[in-house]
Amino acid sequence: MHMADALLAPAVAGTMYAFSAAAAGHSIYKLRKDDDPKKLPTMAVSAALVFAGQMINYTIPGTGSSGHMCGGMLLSALLGPQAGFLSMIVVLLIQCLFFADGGLLALGANIWNMAFYGCFVGYYLIWRPLMRGRLFGEGKGAQRGRIILASVLGCIITLQLGAFSVVLETSLSGITELPFGGFVALMQPIHLAIGLVEGLITAAVLCFVYESRPELLRDINISAAGKARHSLKTTIAILAVLALVVGGGLSLLASSNPDGLEWALFGNAEEGYSENMGLDEDDYGISSSAAEKAESIQESTSFLPDYSFADSDSPVGTTVSGIVGAAVVAAVAGVICAAFGFFRKRKA
């Protein structure tokens, strides 16, 4: 997600520098106020660790591909948001200077997209509330469940925000002809998958730290570390149920309005945006002849058309569709993973 200088206009780059500098100024002020002289070497060594750790390849089971650790969430869980943010700035600066990973002018944008969301949003909105809450109950297993949930959620959300910012900054700079909606539709799903994998790897590292030295992690109830009420299997089962509940619950809120890509292609006449890309909905849209044929095929194959039971408009249908959809996607992903694994073994 590191942006090169070429992807930004100077005005956008300057604005992002200003935002990042404000966040850095706040962090330095806060750390000076805390006045902990030991913090600086710890920050430096942690930053160096994140730099090295991001180059270690972790095999993703069944796929043959590999993932990496998420630095922002790890640093904010270890050092807190302000110290984590400054450490991430330094990591990004060194990556930019020595490895050409991201540009010098684009550094402000990169800091915002990766360090700010990862450290501040990840810590204040996800890590701290989850660690201080009592989700999954008391005890060691519950704490581990909260760490896994916070890492996975944190990585997914902060990466989504970061990817969206990349699209926004690039589009505002006016250097790409790719329509905003299309660009978003390309970037977000890729980073959803990356976020999930990074979240799991970061969770594994943080769980290990929790087992060995829980005092190193922020906002962790150390007294609970001794008691184990839930096993890891129970925690995973609870997480699975929670995923089903979230999948089912959120699908009730799913909008039937045109999404960003549709809006970008055809516009929205009711809102007064008639010609976004100048495409004629009669030729390309949902009423074109090709679309009608595709629709008839889809109708005959789908058992839950438009996320509801056929011939039913009840919210129950929508909820069931959400759960079934999640299960089908998981099953398809499992089959693809297995297929990858099978072909890799045959190749070997």
Place this chain on the structure above:
Amino acid sequence: MNKLETALRDISEMDRLAVKSSPVHGLSPLAKLLVTVAYIAVTVSFSKYQLSRLFIMIIYPLLMFSASGIKISTCLYKLRIVLPLVAFVGLFNPIFDRSPMLRIGGVAVSSGVISMITLMLKGVFCLMASFLLIATTPMDSICAALRKLHVPSMLVTLLLLTYRYIGVLTQEAAVMSDAYALRAPGQKGIHFSAWGSFTGQLLLRSMDRAEELYTSMQIRGYRGEFPYAKSSPFCGRDALFAAVCIGIFVLLRFVDVASLVGGLFVR
């Protein structure tokens, strides 16, 4: 060679280049930093169709590379990191922007192709300028320049310490990766069962190392700020270099030198 060892090699290569001696190496780090930032800002400020005007900007990296005695090829392999995202964004331009802009012989070139090439060139030029800065300036000198620009001492000290420890920890991670790979032949990365313990062990050791580091810093009299032993002064020669370079960049930005020179030969 694994990724960690490649990174170590890259860092030591840059360190080796930075301590060479040449007219460019002798310039004040502050002057080089200012000129580099000005160059990148001017380069990216050209509009997406100003290909010929942008192309003239190649003069600065070419001259600096030859004056510093560093081969351009040493920086070009770094393009593998920069170009993918730039190319990903740029490749859509010829698809969406098809209006013909110029004709070369009988072939019409669309404005999308021009904007794609402009974008790629911007990426390459900016990379060359950043590379030149770091290849001709040691890290402690860059930190001293940042202090002169009133970047907070906490951030600069953190940068210097992190840079020092990146070598140590990357080396340690590389040794661990090699040891793991030797015990798990045919496996591409770290197995799922060792995800936590692999980096976790390194993390715990690093935290102990940070304690030792702090103690050793205190013993050596650390009181919140590092003294920068060799801070090259910003003299008249540096001011002249910065003024001339930035002046030329501004001139190239506002005057279409490419067309003026072209007009001498083509009517």
